[in-house]
Amino acid sequence: MALILVVDDxxxxxxxxxxNLEIAGFEVATATNCAETWQFINKRIPxxxxxxxxxxxxxxxDLCRELRKRHISIPVIMxxxxxxxxxxxxxxxxxxxxxxxxxxxxxxxxxxxxxxxxRTSLESLERLRAGEIVVDVPKRMVRVRGKRVDLTPxxxxxxxxxxxxxxxxLTRDFIRNSLWKDNKKLYSWSRVIDVxxxxxxxxxxxxxxxxxxxxxxxxxxxxxxxxxx
Amino acid sequence: MALILVVDDxxxxxxxxxxNLEIAGFEVATATNCAETWQFINKRIPxxxxxxxxxxxxxxxDLCRELRKRHISIPVIMxxxxxxxxxxxxxxxxxxxxxxxxxxxxxxxxxxxxxxxxRTSLESLERLRAGEIVVDVPKRMVRVRGKRVDLTPxxxxxxxxxxxxxxxxLTRDFIRNSLWKDNKKLYSWSRVIDVxxxxxxxxxxxxxxxxxxxxxxxxxxxxxxxxxx
DNA sequence: CAATGGTTGTAAAGTTTCTGTAAAGCCCTG
DNA sequence: CAGGGCTTTACAGAAACTTTACAACCATTG
Numbered sequence: 001m002a003l004i005l006v007v008d009d010x011x012x013x014x015x016x017x018x019x020n021l022e023i024a025g026f027e028v029a030t031a032t033n034c035a036e037t038w039q040f041i042n043k044r045i046p047x048x049x050x051x052x053x054x055x056x057x058x059x060x061x062d063l064c065r066e067l068r069k070r071h072i073s074i075p076v077i078m079x080x081x082x083x084x085x086x087x088x089x090x091x092x093x094x095x096x097x098x099x100x101x102x103x104x105x106x107x108x109x110x111x112x113x114x115x116x117x118x119r120t121s122l123e124s125l126e127r128l129r130a131g132e133i134v135v136d137v138p139k140r141m142v143r144v145r146g147k148r149v150d151l152t153p154x155x156x157x158x159x160x161x162x163x164x165x166x167x168x169x170l171t172r173d174f175i176r177n178s179l180w181k182d183n184k185k186l187y188s189w190s191r192v193i194d195v196x197x198x199x200x201x202x203x204x205x206x207x208x209x210x211x212x213x214x215x216x217x218x219x220x221x222x223x224x225x226x227x228x229x
Numbered sequence: 230m231a232l233i234l235v236v237d238d239x240x241x242x243x244x245x246x247x248x249n250l251e252i253a254g255f256e257v258a259t260a261t262n263c264a265e266t267w268q269f270i271n272k273r274i275p276x277x278x279x280x281x282x283x284x285x286x287x288x289x290x291d292l293c294r295e296l297r298k299r300h301i302s303i304p305v306i307m308x309x310x311x312x313x314x315x316x317x318x319x320x321x322x323x324x325x326x327x328x329x330x331x332x333x334x335x336x337x338x339x340x341x342x343x344x345x346x347x348r349t350s351l352e353s354l355e356r357l358r359a360g361e362i363v364v365d366v367p368k369r370m371v372r373v374r375g376k377r378v379d380l381t382p383x384x385x386x387x388x389x390x391x392x393x394x395x396x397x398x399l400t401r402d403f404i405r406n407s408l409w410k411d412n413k414k415l416y417s418w419s420r421v422i423d424v425x426x427x428x429x430x431x432x433x434x435x436x437x438x439x440x441x442x443x444x445x446x447x448x449x450x451x452x453x454x455x456x457x458x
Numbered sequence: 459c460a461a462t463g464g465t466t467g468t469a470a471a472g473t474t475t476c477t478g479t480a481a482a483g484c485c486c487t488g
Numbered sequence: 489c490a491g492g493g494c495t496t497t498a499c500a501g502a503a504a505c506t507t508t509a510c511a512a513c514c515a516t517t518g
Binding site: 152153154155186187190191192195196218219 | 492493494495496497502503504505
Binding site for chain 1: 477478479480
């Protein structure tokens with residue numbers, strides 16, 4: 001059954017929700033703040049997150065946005081305190097899939113969770129495929145020739161970028177602008193990209209010194225070739 | 230609208246798929262085995278093929294390989310029986326663009342078909358053509374008489390310049406100002422341009438010593454003539 | 459008609475720039 | 489403070505660019 005991560009700073013609410021969700025047949029994990037949430041997510045990706053808007057060490061919306069930025073696209077249901085319209089709009093804009101206004105009936109939450117899971121399981125388009133490589137974006141899992149491969153966040157983003165722009169030549173400028181958004185500055189002469197390419201090759205190529213997927217276009221950039229049509 | 234050819238030996242599946250795809254606005258043709266598939270393809274090339282892996286008179290992958298061998302490069306979506314070994318084999322062997330695991334939701338298949346068509350139809354834009362030469366700019370790929378040709382950055386820029394100014398005589402001054410922007414100085418007596426022309430000719434001309442595309446205009450420069458039909 | 463000078467084709471050598479790679483340092487988190 | 493991930497650095501080798509030298513060609517000229 002599906003694993004639900006519930007994040008709220010009120011232990012009473014957590015207790016009630018956990019009980020109700022388990023009755024409904026879900027596996028339940030809990031966290032009380034942003035730090036714990038990340039900690040959990042780094043270990044195991046749940047199928048859905050129930051997220052309180054206000055957390056002691058941060059904002060639920062920021063957390064949600066950050067999830068999306070890292071290509072973690074599992075559904076998020078927000079718990080908002082008041083039902084001010086602005087909160088709803090903000091919640092949905094931040095990438096949440098649904099929201100429930102406190103105080104709420106546990107039954108309603110369960111129903112929304114089920115609906116959300118049903119909806120998103122159909123949209124399983126989050127699977128990217130290129131030749132012998134299969135990327136399950138929500139689970140952040142990559143298989144190459146059937147074998148599981150663990151990628152770091154940067155490597156994962158890089159691979160997604162390549163697959164979404166298959167066959168096109170990506171300049172280093174383009175890659176830099178895609179993976180190092182505004183806040184993180186990166187000197188134009190930095191060789192980080194090349195190094196990440198090196199790491200990615202060593203993980204997905206059969207013979208990294210004779211790459212079949214990530215091809216170097218000297219003087220320009222790199223090209224991802226899923227097959228040899 | 231796009232024409233989809235669905236190949237499956239189960240008439241029930243065919244019926245369901247046909248109905249769903251037509252609702253989605255596609256024109257649908259069906260076949261139940263390899264023989265029928267080839268028969269159809271010889272009459273009319275569809276925009277996309279949905280192909281069952283197991284067919285009564287052959288293997289979907291073989292059919293797919295055969296398509297590629299005949300340079301029919303329309304997208305193929307495979308229907309595979311189960312996850313597991315099959316997708317490893319798929320990845321290794323066939324030239325399919327995507328696959329869907331049975332049993333599947335019709336919605337997912339439609340979504341994948343749309344994604345696939347969107348990808349491949351966008352690709353046919355941004356293309357330059359000149360006689361037997363096809364240049365795909367974002368992919369930086371050049372085909373001459375159907376064969377792939379690798380160009381260095383300077384050669385590529387030079388070729389694009391020629392194609393964009395076809396039939397016109399380009400002086401060396403003009404070429405120098407176009408490819409060597411201000412920062413890079415280039416002595417007026419340098420012969421670099423001639424050397425690059427030489428390299429380009431050796432890659433795109435059938436007989437480099439009797440060029441048909443890049444014609445020398447003595448005392449002036451060069452002219453690109455794609456005219457031969 | 460042969461000599462001359464200017465222009466282009468061509469191959470090869472010289473030079474510069476770019477890339478692969480390993481190793482080391484940094485920074486954050488647990 | 490240990491470990492993992494990210495970034496920098498340094499250097500060797502590869503690729504591309506440029507120069508150079510010479511042959512071929514053509515037109516003009518003495």
